[in-house]
Amino acid sequence: MSAETVNNVLGYFSAAVFTAVGLAALVFWRRRRDRPSLWAALSFGTLGAVALAGQALPQDPSTGLEQLLQRLLIVALVLFPYLLYRFTTAFDPPSNVLAWTVALSTAALIIWTVALPHFPKTNEHRSAAFNAYLAGLVVQFGVVSMIAAFRLWRAGRGQPSVARNRMQMLAIAATALTAALFFAVVTPQDEAGLQIGTSVLGLVSALAFLLGFVPPGVVRVIWRRAEQERVRDAIGALMAASTPEEVAANVLPPMTRLFAARAIFLLDADDNVVAIHGSDLPAPPKGPDLLRLEIPGGCLVVWAGPYAPFFGSDEIELLQSLGALTGLALDRSRLFVREREQRLELERADELKTNFIALAAHELRTPVASIHGVVSTLDRLGDRLSEDDRAELDDALRSQTERMRGLVDQLLDLSRLEAERVPIHPVPLPVRAEIEELVAASGDGRTAEVEIRIPDDLEAVVDRTVFERVVSNLLTNALRHGRSPIVVTAAQSDRHFRLAVEDSGNGVPPQFVEDLFERFSRSEEARARGLGAGLGLAIARSYARAHGGDLIHEAVRPHGARFELVVPVGRASATPG
Numbered sequence: 001m002s003a004e005t006v007n008n009v010l011g012y013f014s015a016a017v018f019t020a021v022g023l024a025a026l027v028f029w030r031r032r033r034d035r036p037s038l039w040a041a042l043s044f045g046t047l048g049a050v051a052l053a054g055q056a057l058p059q060d061p062s063t064g065l066e067q068l069l070q071r072l073l074i075v076a077l078v079l080f081p082y083l084l085y086r087f088t089t090a091f092d093p094p095s096n097v098l099a100w101t102v103a104l105s106t107a108a109l110i111i112w113t114v115a116l117p118h119f120p121k122t123n124e125h126r127s128a129a130f131n132a133y134l135a136g137l138v139v140q141f142g143v144v145s146m147i148a149a150f151r152l153w154r155a156g157r158g159q160p161s162v163a164r165n166r167m168q169m170l171a172i173a174a175t176a177l178t179a180a181l182f183f184a185v186v187t188p189q190d191e192a193g194l195q196i197g198t199s200v201l202g203l204v205s206a207l208a209f210l211l212g213f214v215p216p217g218v219v220r221v222i223w224r225r226a227e228q229e230r231v232r233d234a235i236g237a238l239m240a241a242s243t244p245e246e247v248a249a250n251v252l253p254p255m256t257r258l259f260a261a262r263a264i265f266l267l268d269a270d271d272n273v274v275a276i277h278g279s280d281l282p283a284p285p286k287g288p289d290l291l292r293l294e295i296p297g298g299c300l301v302v303w304a305g306p307y308a309p310f311f312g313s314d315e316i317e318l319l320q321s322l323g324a325l326t327g328l329a330l331d332r333s334r335l336f337v338r339e340r341e342q343r344l345e346l347e348r349a350d351e352l353k354t355n356f357i358a359l360a361a362h363e364l365r366t367p368v369a370s371i372h373g374v375v376s377t378l379d380r381l382g383d384r385l386s387e388d389d390r391a392e393l394d395d396a397l398r399s400q401t402e403r404m405r406g407l408v409d410q411l412l413d414l415s416r417l418e419a420e421r422v423p424i425h426p427v428p429l430p431v432r433a434e435i436e437e438l439v440a441a442s443g444d445g446r447t448a449e450v451e452i453r454i455p456d457d458l459e460a461v462v463d464r465t466v467f468e469r470v471v472s473n474l475l476t477n478a479l480r481h482g483r484s485p486i487v488v489t490a491a492q493s494d495r496h497f498r499l500a501v502e503d504s505g506n507g508v509p510p511q512f513v514e515d516l517f518e519r520f521s522r523s524e525e526a527r528a529r530g531l532g533a534g535l536g537l538a539i540a541r542s543y544a545r546a547h548g549g550d551l552i553h554e555a556v557r558p559h560g561a562r563f564e565l566v567v568p569v570g571r572a573s574a575t576p577g
Contacts, residue, residue: 003192010199015051017206022048024214036090036310043083044213050076051206060121067119074113078137081144082106084174088151091306102144109140134185142178149174155307159260162215162223163311169212176205220314230254231318238329242336247329248275255300255322259308259315262289265301266326274330279303293320296327367404371397411535422546424463431458431490431499438468439488442475449484450475458490460497462567466543470551473540474501474563481505482561496549497569502562507555516553517541540565 022045029041053073061067085102116133120126126134149171156167180201187194211219237250252264256278263279273283284290284301291302291309293316300323302308308315374397378390385393432454439450460467478486482503490499508516517537541551549567556562 003196006196007192007199010196010203011055014199014202014206015055017203017210018044018051019048021206021209021213022046028213032310034309036087039083039087039090040213040310043080043087044209046076046083047080047209050080070119071113074119075110078106078109078113078141081141081148081174081178085144085148085151088148088155091310092151092155098147102147105140106144109136112136138182138185141181145174145178158305159307160224160258160312160315161226162220162314163260163307165223166212166215166311167307169208169215173205173208173212176201176208180205224314224318227258227315227318230258231322234258234322235325238325241329241333244274244330244333244337247326247333248277251322251326251329252277255302255319258322259302259304259312259319261302261304261308263303265303266298267301268298271299274298291316293323295323297331298327300326367400370400371404374400422465422543424466424547426461426463428459428461429464429467431460432456434467435471435488435490438472438475442472442479446479446484449479450486450488452488454488454490458492460490460492461569462497463547466547466567469543470540470565471499471501473536474565477536477563478503478505478561492569495569496566498564498566500562500564502556502560504556504560507559507561508553513553517551 022041025037025041025044025048029037031037050073053069053076057066057069057073061070082102089099112133116130118130120130152167152174153171156164156171158164159167180198183194183198183201187198215223231254234251234254237254238247241247241250248266252266252275255261256264261278263281264277265273265279265284266275267284268274276282284303289304289306289308291304293300293302300319302319304312374393378385378393382390432452435452435454439447439452475486475488478501482505484504486501486503488499488501490497492498537551544551544565544567547567549565552564552566554562554564
């Protein structure tokens with residue numbers, strides 16, 4: 001086989017591959033319709049057209065039309081490195097100086113190509129002007145191609161394996177094409193070996209462009225082995241995660257490395273942020289570099305680099321697969337957490353029930369034992385007791401009976417509150433008048449110690465039972481555990497009614513604050529003095545919360561305690577009760 005035949009075969013192969021790359025770029029642009037794909041279609045489409053037309057045109061054009069087509073072919077060849085350079089700038093804008101330098105040098109060479117009076121034929125003597133043109137062509141083509149190749153190679157270093165190899169293949173292809181053009185210009189016509197070498201360089205360039213732009217599936221599989229290992233590790237970590245936080249911690253870091261992303265945001269179905277990796281921002285930013293991947297029960301928002309959407313289609317597929325598994329793992333972890341919380345809640349409820357029964361029995365035992373003792377004494381010794389002794393026993397019996405009745409009432413209140421069977425019927429109440437009545441009922445002769453600082457005309461729309469139960473409890477506690485002066489204040493805003501009872505006693509011991517509103521909880525002092533059953537504040541807060549409000553404790557400086565009832569402002573019920 002002659003050298004000319006080998007050159008022709010290599011040329012046909014190169015033209016076919018360049019044409020295939022150009023067609024692939026056009027199809028890619030029709031599918032994506034963005035700036036990078038447009039410049040890719042223009043650059044590789046131009047290169048494919050040059051390769052195809054170069055095989056169709058005769059080596060030495062003779063007619064005017066053929067010579068015009070030859071000149072247009074050279075203009076297209078001059079345009080290719082500029083178009084490839086513009087392809088790289090679609091991802092990363094260059095400086096103004098570089099952009100203008102490349103554009104003006106390309107325009108100057110195109111004008112030179114059009115203005116050149118004559119292109120010599122094969123074996124025809126080349127004039128000095130034409131040699132100068134060839135030198136300018138090689139330099140301009142080489143410099144612009146090398147700029148594009150350098151930008152692609154440098155940007156590819158921070159990308160995942162497939163994207164990095166694709167970008168570096170394009171850089172190698174541009175370099176090989178520049179070398180092929182250089183040798184095509186300087187190689188004499190009678191140097192068959194160098195001509196074959198130049199054709200081989202052209203074919204290498206074509207194949208590298210093909211691998212960089214549309215790599216075959218088997219090549220992609222080889223390139224992304226490292227990412228597949230990361231995906232397997234991430235899947236293994238997902239299987240071990242038992243909470244949404246563990247799922248996010250195990251999968252977001254490898255996802256970020258897999259895609260070379262700036263950050264990844266995991267959102268739930270309502271677009272609330274579940275977890276973030278790689279960013280201090282509380283929510284995904286706005287911009288074209290964000291990829292939103294839907295997963296079961298939410299979505300992944302990937303803050304990618306500018307090259308990822310174009311070169312990272314393989315990584316996007318891996319992310320989608322891993323994202324689907326992440327969604328399933330999140331659902332599984334939520335079910336696991338919910339089941340564990342329900343189990344713990346049942347255990348707490350069982351513990352509360354056991355403690356409730358034990359404490360209730362303990363608290364009822366004292367008045368029952370006292371009543372039993374008094375009744376037994378009256379039964380055995382009633383005839384021999386003096387009037388004073390009988391009166392004392394009657395008082396003790398009455399006191400313990402009243403204590404047991406109050407405790408039973410409190411237990412019934414708790415049971416109704418727990419069963420959510422307390423009806424709430426807001427009605428207009430004159431606050432000061434109601435407080436005065438409650439002070440008189442709870443004061444036990446100590447009403448002078450309570451100072452009411454409430455306007456006469458203040459009216460609140462609240463449930464009467466809630467108001468009476470909470471306020472009477474706060475007044476009783478202040479009189480029992482605090483010291484005067486005891487101050488009652490109230491105010492109403494557009495949204496809430498607030499009533500506070502503040503005393504000047506020793507206040508709540510710091511170590512007891514956490515258990516202040518727990519059932520049957522009493523401070524050491526209250527236990528020592530035998531005051532109350534430890535249910536009052538628990539019931540009062542439950543009533544406040546049944547009304548949609550709360551009961552809040554605050555320490556008073558320098559000493560004392562302040563309890564504030566906060567309930568939302570309501571409208572009067574149609575059927576108050």
